[in-house]
Amino acid sequence: MSKKFLLAGVVLASLAPAAAFAQSGAATGAAAGAVGGAVVGGPVGAAVGGVTGAIAGGIADQQQPEFRQYVTTQKVPSYTYKEEVRVGAVLPESGVTYHEVPAQYKVKGYKYTVVNNTPVLVEPGSRKIVQVIR
Incomplete structure (x- = not known):
């Protein structure tokens, strides 16, 4: 379980700069979705969560x-x-x-x-x- 949290932290840290400077709800949604997906499903969950979050966060x-x-x-x-x-x-x-x-x-x-x-x-x-x- 701690590996999942560590992975989520790494994913969040790598996506945070892009999300912070983006004016796109899609970018922010992608970052949040990727972190949520990483916690639940590891690296594959991060990829799927990122795409889902981008679409849910605004216009892709x-x-x-x-x-x-x-x-x-x-x-x-x-x-x-x-x-x-x-x-x-x-x-x-x-x-x-x-x-x-x-x-x-x-x-x-x-x-x-x-x-x-x-x-x-x-x-x-x-x-x-x-x-x-x-």
Whole structure:
């Protein structure tokens, strides 16, 4: 059992720098999924957990260009935000319109909007930006 915790620590340490600098919910989800998978299933669990976590954490990196194109075709008006558009920023209570994320992107519990001409995923209850779509 201690080997699993040691492996989880090694995986976490190797993924932490990438997750810390990423503005992608997918990167953070991948790191968390990899650590969880390592504890349960060793190295194979880490690989599977990383992929699952990336998809559950936001729009997968390879789907971001497609999602950005989708948002463009929807002609969603952009909200002008005076602060930096970044993960963790809290949008105001009024003036922002949120939209459902289509099921094909496999994102549950979040909505999207456009801030300063940039699509973002938002946690509706807290109005926190959880992923900036680049």
